[in-house]
Amino acid sequence: MTPPVRVGVIGLGAIGQSLLKAFMADPEVHVTAVCDVNASLAETTASPLAASAWTDHRQMLDAADLDLVYVAVPPRYHHTIALDVVAAGRHILCEKPLALTLDEARDMRRAAQAAGVIHALNLPMHADPGIETFRRLVQDGGLGTLRRAELTLVFPQWPRGWQRNPWIGGREQGGPIREVGPHLLHVVLTTLGPVKRVWVHAEYPADDTAACETAALGTLELTNGSLVVVSCLTNVPRPEQVSLTVYGSRGTAGLVNWASPVAASGQAPLEAVPVEGPRVPAGEQLVRALISRVCGGPGDLADFTTGVRIQAVLEAWEHSSVTGRWVDVPQVEPT
Incomplete structure (x- = not known):
């Protein structure tokens, strides 16, 4: 053995x-x-x-x-x-x-x-079959010309009740963009392509300069010219929402509840898409x-190359939130 x-x-x-x-x-x-x-x-x-x-x-x-x-x-x-x-x-x-x-x-x-x-x-979520199903929906051409994507993060409270610790609510290490963002940024990078530059408007508590963002609105411009609009909002009386939607000229595909794929053709309502293969925790x-x-x-x-690519976007996001300007994202070589 x-x-x-x-x-x-x-x-x-x-x-x-x-x-x-x-x-x-x-x-x-x-x-x-x-x-x-x-x-x-x-x-x-x-x-x-x-x-x-x-x-x-x-x-x-x-x-x-x-x-x-x-x-x-x-x-x-x-x-x-x-x-x-x-x-x-x-x-x-x-x-x-x-x-x-x-x-x-x-x-x-x-x-x-x-x-x-x-x-x-x-x-x-890297190899989740729901993510793989979503990726195929986006990349097989059935959506037509890709027009725009929207990433939405809504949390009724931040930090979340199960994750209260000294750093998760701080600006240096925590916040929803740093904590939750990497999961969905990874999906964006592997499905839609590299990010060229970032623009962000972020809101922070006026009475606590060390606290993380309470809201953010940003745009990721991909190297292929497509735009991903990012909306993040915390401490609102709504259920948690983590979703990604891609709009095409002929159809729409998305992820709801983190990793559940949905899709629609034309103006039809979004419906759940069956996931191929077993889903395990x-x-x-x-x-x-x-x-x-x-x-x-x-x-x-x-791997760590994936981590570096995500980090490049997060750092550009942070710089843009300070300057209010577009910030270029360094491209990361595979080696």
């Missing part, structure tokens, strides 16, 4: 705990070590797993036998910890966004590629692909 892949988890907040469950459920995985600055949380998490508990990730990397490390700390710490993981020769899965800045993201990609380790970004699908790659098999992953 093939020995299980030994996994370490750094960061045991809400997101880290969620994917930890997917690792625990995989029979090919043994969660060997966990790490968090909260010693009590680390010990409580480690005990039922028979794993070692750490508060210093460097000590964990030095002492624990690990094949793969999942970095689930706040974005400010991704760069430093990821470089330590890669330097230790471990394969790595990192939370999104990949880093705080484009320079940091590029640095992380260079290091991972030079080390020859598997590097992946936690974008659970996103975390389970990601872990399967990741473990397969670590073991030398196939696996469709969003």
Whole structure:
């Protein structure tokens, strides 16, 4: 029998705990070590797993036998910890966004590629069959000439009730565009093409300069000339909405509730589109692909190059929100 892949988890907040469950459920995985600055949380998490508990990730990397490390700390710490993981020769899965800045993201990609380790970004929607169905609807020509796309993010409260922590509501690391945006930006980039430049108007609380945006309206101009209008609104008495709609000269295709495809021909109403293939929990699908790659098999992953491309758009978005001007997005080479 093939020995299980030994996994370490750094960061045991809400997101880290969620994917930890997917690792625990995989029979090919043994969660060997966990790490968090909260010693009590680390010990409580480690005990039922028979794993070692750490508060210093460097000590964990030095002492624990690990094949793969999942970095689930706040974005400010991704760069430093990821470089330590890669330097230790471990394969790595990192939370999104990949880093705080484009320079940091590029640095992380260079290091991972030079080390020859598997590097992946936690974008659970990456290989979702609903996304693949939407992508085929857009790219098979049935919509006619693509006219425009609209990305809508609405949250009745931010931070969301299950995700309250010291950083998610801050401008430096958090906010809906940084936190939720990467999932849908990835769909835009892989379905419609690269972003050439960005224009943004963002609203922030007048009494708290450290707080994240409460609303934003922006435009992504793609390299093919198409426009994606982005509307983000928080703290309104409406249900959560995460949707992407693409309008063509003959039809319309979209995603509702994050990853459920819909479509219409002509002026007909949008209707649900059947999804081909089984749908499994996103975390389970990601872990399967990741473990397969670590073991030398196939696996469709969003890697650090994907993370750098998303980071380039996020950084241009942030600059435009400050200047109120169009900001060019650096194009990212695949190597």
